[in-house]
Amino acid sequence: MRPARLLAAGFGIGYAPLAAGTVASAAAVVTGAGLLMLSPWALALAALFATAGGYLAVKRAGIDGDPGWVVIDEFAGQWITMLALARPTIPGLIAAFILFRLFDITKLGPVGWADRRHGAFGIMADDVIAGIIAAALLILVRLSRPEWLM
Numbered sequence: 001m002r003p004a005r006l007l008a009a010g011f012g013i014g015y016a017p018l019a020a021g022t023v024a025s026a027a028a029v030v031t032g033a034g035l036l037m038l039s040p041w042a043l044a045l046a047a048l049f050a051t052a053g054g055y056l057a058v059k060r061a062g063i064d065g066d067p068g069w070v071v072i073d074e075f076a077g078q079w080i081t082m083l084a085l086a087r088p089t090i091p092g093l094i095a096a097f098i099l100f101r102l103f104d105i106t107k108l109g110p111v112g113w114a115d116r117r118h119g120a121f122g123i124m125a126d127d128v129i130a131g132i133i134a135a136a137l138l139i140l141v142r143l144s145r146p147e148w149l150m
Contacts, residue, residue, distance in 0.1 A: 007057040007072055014069035022101065024071035028078035029097050033088035040083065047079035051128055059120035066115070066123050073127035077104060080131030084138035085149065092138075092149040099137055103130035 009015060016023040035043040054072035063070060081100040085092045104127055107115050111133070114125035141148055 004057040004061040008070045010071040014071040024074035025078045028075045032079045032082045036088045050076035055120050055124045073124050077127030077131035081134040084135035099134035
């Protein structure tokens with residue numbers, strides 16, 4: 001398998017037999033929690049790499065549409081969401097997972113607009129935007145009800 005396709009497939013996670021996007025998001029939560037425990041900067045760099053590297057990998061592999069096996073966008077969006085957490089807690093990780101998946105699946109507002117774009121931009125942008133919206137909501141929760149994420 002070519003490196004671009006391997007990265008686009010989330011190092012093989014995209015070939016999960018059922019719900020590859022959800023499986024990839026769950027894997028991103030686990031790996032993201034470890035990165036967040038190391039440093040918020042480690043998670044930020046991973047999110048940046050997944051976003052930029054994912055875009056380049058999808059473009060280089062010539063992928064059009066949004067095939068189910070392409071899940072690097074789920075990693076990018078989920079890690080962006082998790083940047084709103086001060087530290088990894090079980091309630092916080094669950095909230096980050098649910099919020100990101102909610103926006104990724106429902107395609108509300110600008111997420112839907114981005115999803116209708118073509119090529120690498122469309123594949124990556126909807127999940128990045130879903131991650132940004134979910135992170136903003138998590139920040140609001142952290143500011144107003146921090147005990148919910150403890």
